[in-house]
Amino acid sequence: MMKNDTVIDAHNISKIYNPETIPVFAVNDVHLHLNRGEFTALVGPSGSGKTTLLNLIGGLDRPDTGNILINNIDITKLSANKLITFRLNHIGFVFQSFNLIPVLTARENVEMIMHLQKSQRMDRDTRIKQLFEEVQLSDKIDSRPSQLSGGQQQRVAVARALASKPQFVLADEPTANLDSKSASNLLDIMAKLNTEEHITFLFSTHDQRVIDRARRVITLVDGKIVSDTLPTSTA
Amino acid sequence: MILMMAWRNIWRNKSRSMIIIFSIMLGLFAGLFVVAIYKGMLRSKVRSVIDREVGHLQIHQSKFKEDYLAEYVLPESTALVDITQLPEVKLTTQRSITNGMLSTATGSAGVTILGIVPNEERAISQLAEKIIEGDYFTEKIRNPVMVGRKLARKMKLKIKSKLVLTFTDSTNSIVSAAFRVMAIYESENTPLDERNVYVFRDDLNKLLGIGSSVHEMVVLLNRDEDLDRVTKEIQGMVPSLQVDTWKNLSPETELMVDTTNEYSYIILVIIMLALAFGIINTMLMAILERTRELGMLVALGMNKVRLFFLILWETVFLTMVGCPFGLLFSWLWINYLNRNGVDFSRFGEDMMSSFGFTNVIYPEFPYDNVIVIFLIVVITAILSSLFPALKALKLQPVEALRK
Ligand SMILES: Nc1ncnc2c1ncn2[C@@H]1O[C@H](COP(=O)(O)OP(=O)(O)OP(=O)(O)O)[C@@H](O)[C@H]1O
Ligand SMILES: [Mg+2]
Numbered sequence: 354m355m356k357n358d359t360v361i362d363a364h365n366i367s368k369i370y371n372p373e374t375i376p377v378f379a380v381n382d383v384h385l386h387l388n389r390g391e392f393t394a395l396v397g398p399s400g401s402g403k404t405t406l407l408n409l410i411g412g413l414d415r416p417d418t419g420n421i422l423i424n425n426i427d428i429t430k431l432s433a434n435k436l437i438t439f440r441l442n443h444i445g446f447v448f449q450s451f452n453l454i455p456v457l458t459a460r461e462n463v464e465m466i467m468h469l470q471k472s473q474r475m476d477r478d479t480r481i482k483q484l485f486e487e488v489q490l491s492d493k494i495d496s497r498p499s500q501l502s503g504g505q506q507q508r509v510a511v512a513r514a515l516a517s518k519p520q521f522v523l524a525d526e527p528t529a530n531l532d533s534k535s536a537s538n539l540l541d542i543m544a545k546l547n548t549e550e551h552i553t554f555l556f557s558t559h560d561q562r563v564i565d566r567a568r569r570v571i572t573l574v575d576g577k578i579v580s581d582t583l584p585t586s587t588a
Numbered sequence: 589m590i591l592m593m594a595w596r597n598i599w600r601n602k603s604r605s606m607i608i609i610f611s612i613m614l615g616l617f618a619g620l621f622v623v624a625i626y627k628g629m630l631r632s633k634v635r636s637v638i639d640r641e642v643g644h645l646q647i648h649q650s651k652f653k654e655d656y657l658a659e660y661v662l663p664e665s666t667a668l669v670d671i672t673q674l675p676e677v678k679l680t681t682q683r684s685i686t687n688g689m690l691s692t693a694t695g696s697a698g699v700t701i702l703g704i705v706p707n708e709e710r711a712i713s714q715l716a717e718k719i720i721e722g723d724y725f726t727e728k729i730r731n732p733v734m735v736g737r738k739l740a741r742k743m744k745l746k747i748k749s750k751l752v753l754t755f756t757d758s759t760n761s762i763v764s765a766a767f768r769v770m771a772i773y774e775s776e777n778t779p780l781d782e783r784n785v786y787v788f789r790d791d792l793n794k795l796l797g798i799g800s801s802v803h804e805m806v807v808l809l810n811r812d813e814d815l816d817r818v819t820k821e822i823q824g825m826v827p828s829l830q831v832d833t834w835k836n837l838s839p840e841t842e843l844m845v846d847t848t849n850e851y852s853y854i855i856l857v858i859i860m861l862a863l864a865f866g867i868i869n870t871m872l873m874a875i876l877e878r879t880r881e882l883g884m885l886v887a888l889g890m891n892k893v894r895l896f897f898l899i900l901w902e903t904v905f906l907t908m909v910g911c912p913f914g915l916l917f918s919w920l921w922i923n924y925l926n927r928n929g930v931d932f933s934r935f936g937e938d939m940m941s942s943f944g945f946t947n948v949i950y951p952e953f954p955y956d957n958v959i960v961i962f963l964i965v966v967i968t969a970i971l972s973s974l975f976p977a978l979k980a981l982k983l984q985p986v987e988a989l990r991k
Binding site for chain 1: 589592593596597600880881884885886887888889890891892894985986989
């Protein structure tokens, strides 16, 4: 796989809430460039705009200014329907909590993404098995989310995020609701996927121990990037 | 996969799903029940019109019905005898009829006097069965007359009361004669009870001066289905006479038969509106409860069409569960009531009989309407889930996930 080719290229993006009354510059003229294979943490105090920025990059929300190029496609120009398909095929998501559909088993939660992508049924089974091995949950593959611990649920969410073979995975505070052991276990798995499978991760966090695991740390304050430590090493 | 999710979703909140399943069952039952009652009412009405009032068809002189003149008797004809021999014909009787006045010491009332042959009449219109007081025609008293309960009450008549009947004979002169009440009857048709009085045909014929002639021939068939064919045949046998079926003779019954469907569908619409309201409400709640989850599905890349069908399928499944149960339940209950009858008399003594219905109705499961009613329920259920499903499409993933 090529190194240093661009996955995310965002210019001048801003998101302003309540522009008529008291404007909140949740994201304020941000430039962000992410290469394939990065393992990057987005940090900053509460209300600094981490979630908003991740939502913009993930195509869940539209910026008020600027462009976001993912794989050289400007997602700010996509129609609502195209954007949904784009998210499905190019971006993996891990949310903070309640990630999984409660009526589906762990396997079905992952399979659903492949189903939405209309992938071949034949390929699914091997891939699902492989994904569950990677997140070390092969034994829980047929459990319902309610039967899994928070950490296990987040690992299923990671497996699901990878199911579509996305360009990168966005995770908004994936460890926020986990105890430190589960959190470090989740990080281990993410880091391993990053080094071994070259999966690109961009995650936000408050947790210093999680920040320590990142190879690049972007710090956001009041919607602006105030520091950006570039990758220290390559995978 | 969407189907599986939808199917499992309906079991998440069992009580809510039960509410929808139950509403669908109830909607289906109510729809079928209304039509069943209507059918039962009509069946008994038609039966009582045919078997207890007018028979299948009647033959008159063509001018008789205009003014009931005594001279308009049926001609002596072998054709009339031939009619009684037709294989489709079960029974016949011949009546002489005139309009006149009934008077007592206290007052008078207009009546139709029917001269009958008691034995034939007993079989053709169950007249003996309708007696509530007194005895069916006996030779014991001279000039016996049978009057309806309403008329008896109005004219203060009791068994053995004397009364005078006045009418014009075949030579247009007025005759009157004294009669004695021998029986009081009550039928399903109260307006007729107030009007019709029965006497021996021989007694009436003597007074009218028409010998053994009659004005009316009543024909009862073995099977209702033969009516149109036999009517044509009989009309061919007596081309100069007027042949009427029960449909012409009791046009209000015929009208009722024709408008049943319209009436029951109006009631059906009202029931369906209630059903739709219930489903819209419950499904909206179901969606509101799952905002976050649905928002996440959109975030992950589920497109609007799939989301729409996810919601729609839930209602479809609920309908698919509710309908068979509803059908079974309706079928069992309506058939039970069909055997035991629904007694409307507790809602008022005269409520049904004043419209010419029996008090006890035997609802009939409407086999020929069941598909239509079933479809109406299914379509109502699915249309009502469209609104919540469309509502779900408006979901913005960012806002939904924030919840
Ligand atoms: N829908 C909204 N309407 C108005 N203001 C909003 C909305 N969403 C976010 N904001 C504001 O935008 C700013 C950035 O919010 P955001 O959720 O991105 O911060 P965050 O860094 O993710 O915070 P946290 O660490 O608490 O999750 C905050 O000031 C917030 O109040
Ligand atoms: Mg946040």
